[in-house]
Amino acid sequence: MSKVEFKNISKRFGSFLANDDISFGISGNTVHCIVGENGAGKSTLMNILFGLMKPDSGEIIIADKPVVFSSPHEAITAKIGMVHQHFMLIDDFTVLENVILGDEPVKGLSLDLKAAKEKVDALIFQYKLDINSSEKVTDLSISMQQKVEILKLLYRDSEILIFDEPTAVLSPVEVSSFFKMITSFKESGKTVIVITHKLNEVREIADKVSVLRKGRLVYEADNVSGNIDINELSKAIIGGAELIKIRPKSNSNSMKKPLLRLVDVSLVRGKRKMLDGLSLELFNGEILGIAGVEGNGQSELADIVCGIEREFTGTVELPDERASIVPDDRLKKGMIKEFSIGENLVLKKDGNSLHRMSTLRKASEEVIAEYEVRAPGPDIKTGSLSGGNQQKVVIAREIASGRSVMIFSHPTRGVDINAEMFIHSEIVKERNKGKAILLISSDMEELLSLSDRLSVIYKGKIERTFDSNELYAESQMPEQQDHRKEMLINEIGKLMTGVSN
Numbered sequence: 103m104s105k106v107e108f109k110n111i112s113k114r115f116g117s118f119l120a121n122d123d124i125s126f127g128i129s130g131n132t133v134h135c136i137v138g139e140n141g142a143g144k145s146t147l148m149n150i151l152f153g154l155m156k157p158d159s160g161e162i163i164i165a166d167k168p169v170v171f172s173s174p175h176e177a178i179t180a181k182i183g184m185v186h187q188h189f190m191l192i193d194d195f196t197v198l199e200n201v202i203l204g205d206e207p208v209k210g211l212s213l214d215l216k217a218a219k220e221k222v223d224a225l226i227f228q229y230k231l232d233i234n235s236s237e238k239v240t241d242l243s244i245s246m247q248q249k250v251e252i253l254k255l256l257y258r259d260s261e262i263l264i265f266d267e268p269t270a271v272l273s274p275v276e277v278s279s280f281f282k283m284i285t286s287f288k289e290s291g292k293t294v295i296v297i298t299h300k301l302n303e304v305r306e307i308a309d310k311v312s313v314l315r316k317g318r319l320v321y322e323a324d325n326v327s328g329n330i331d332i333n334e335l336s337k338a339i340i341g342g343a344e345l346i347k348i349r350p351k352s353n354s355n356s357m358k359k360p361l362l363r364l365v366d367v368s369l370v371r372g373k374r375k376m377l378d379g380l381s382l383e384l385f386n387g388e389i390l391g392i393a394g395v396e397g398n399g400q401s402e403l404a405d406i407v408c409g410i411e412r413e414f415t416g417t418v419e420l421p422d423e424r425a426s427i428v429p430d431d432r433l434k435k436g437m438i439k440e441f442s443i444g445e446n447l448v449l450k451k452d453g454n455s456l457h458r459m460s461t462l463r464k465a466s467e468e469v470i471a472e473y474e475v476r477a478p479g480p481d482i483k484t485g486s487l488s489g490g491n492q493q494k495v496v497i498a499r500e501i502a503s504g505r506s507v508m509i510f511s512h513p514t515r516g517v518d519i520n521a522e523m524f525i526h527s528e529i530v531k532e533r534n535k536g537k538a539i540l541l542i543s544s545d546m547e548e549l550l551s552l553s554d555r556l557s558v559i560y561k562g563k564i565e566r567t568f569d570s571n572e573l574y575a576e577s578q579m580p581e582q583q584d585h586r587k588e589m590l591i592n593e594i595g596k597l598m599t600g601v602s603n
């Protein structure tokens with residue numbers, strides 16, 4: 103018996119069919135992964151289950167009863183909870199205040215904070231969440247904020263937990279503790295639904311996986327003891343299209359000159375020292391990877407290099423023009439949601455700010471074709487694009503900017519496997535043209551496959567920089583390389599968490 107049953111769910115946006123007659127079941131007591139290309143309809147389907155949208159046709163059956171939710175509130179009452187990719191927390195509130203918001207316990211006429219705190223602390227203990235309920239959200243790292251979102255669901259006794267790309271914002275160490283948490287939810291009888299683009303994660307955590315493509319359910323598989331075939335799964339996702347292969351590294355021996363130099367740079371925000379005597383050099387024709395747990399100064403480093411943060415001490419030498427940047431938070435810093443794709447593409451162009459409609463549309467159509475943006479049409483507002491498709495628009499604009507220093511902060515966050523390879527090959531192409539590229543990422547595979555040198559940032563300082571000889575040893579046999587890579591990841595992991603000090 104399925105806990106959740108989707109029966110012939112369809113959802114249109116205008117003439118665009120985002121969910122096309124989708125039927126499948128999700129059993130209780132399982133981790134069920136939903137995968138598929140950007141724009142395949144994953145978030146739409148989950149938004150329907152969570153009562154954020156109504157299907158045009160079809161029904162949802164929960165524990166054998168058809169349900170119709172008109173709002174998330176009704177879904178929450180039916181014990182469904184969802185953690186969105188963009189957290190919805192109030193920074194100035196404590197963990198406890200955020201958790202109980204909208205569902206405050208009362209005793210007589212007054213708020214029973216004591217009871218609430220007891221319940222929240224018991225949940226923290228039960229699921230080993232390792233978080234202090236009295237701390238303010240503004241002081242928490244991204245992974246901690248995610249725990250607050252999870253606590254909100256647990257506090258409301260949710261039995262069906264939906265996660266929309268939960269691991270995109272986590273470092274490898276955090277991902278493994280997140281997986282432990284998910285397993286403990288399953289063991290305590292809950293049903294966990296996870297949307298992800300990372301197929302090795304599917305193999306690791308899924309009991310079952312459903313693949314959506316262009317709004318339809320195209321493939322389903324059980325993952326009994328992790329035996330899922332990743333090749334078969336990726337074929338189902340991209341539907342027979344060829345995966346784009348990444349270009350090999352070029353070890354051009356042309357004269358290198360530093361395009362960017364930071365010496366002893368420090369930055370304090372509020373009471374926190376975000377950068378603490380950081381120094382680095384970035385040369386033309388190289389990709390410098392920055393590995394680190396999010397919140398260790400990466401976004402401040404990016405802000406300084408692209409010129410929007412000036413309140414630092416130390417020396418920063420930059421070329422005259424601004425650096426281009428793919429920011430860590432595309433919705434806050436990368437685009438204007440109310441603008442069309444074309445308008446977002448010309449957003450940072452200097453000079454004449456008037457653009458003809460036809461020019462905008464042409465720019466939009468080019469990006470839609472080149473990056474395979476799945477959109478109802480070229481004039482759509484970027485706010486209605488799926489997460490991964492929004493990311494593609496930002497990347498396309500920044501790559502086209504032609505600046506000599508480029509910052510890519512989590513460039514493939516939320517994009518599908520094909521787009522990831524395409525974006526990687528574009529970054530390498532820019533490097534080969536002689537651009538200096540700063541690549542900030544929490545995806546270790548991405549860092550190791552692209553970086554010419556790799557620095558680890560911890561508490562606002564560069565802990566260590568690995569040069570290309572340390573990163574790659576081409577003469578070695580494949581098994582030796584695998585071993586070496588494992589050791590390297592291990593070492594980087596320690597540096598990232600300060601364990602090696």
Ligand SMILES: Nc1ncnc2c1ncn2[C@@H]1O[C@H](COP(=O)(O)OP(=O)(O)OP(=O)(O)O)[C@@H](O)[C@H]1O
Pocket residue numbers: 115118120138139140141142143144145146147476477478486487488489490491516518
């Ligand atoms: N409110 C909306 N108005 C118009 N179109 C929409 C709206 N919401 C979603 N769409 C379209 O429906 C399609 C499916 O979007 P959805 O967000 O479900 O994709 P997804 O599978 O979650 O993709 P991603 O992996 O990029 O997050 C997209 O092409 C998107 O542009």
Ligand SMILES: [Mg+2]
Pocket residue numbers: 144145146266488489490
């Ligand atoms: Mg989505």
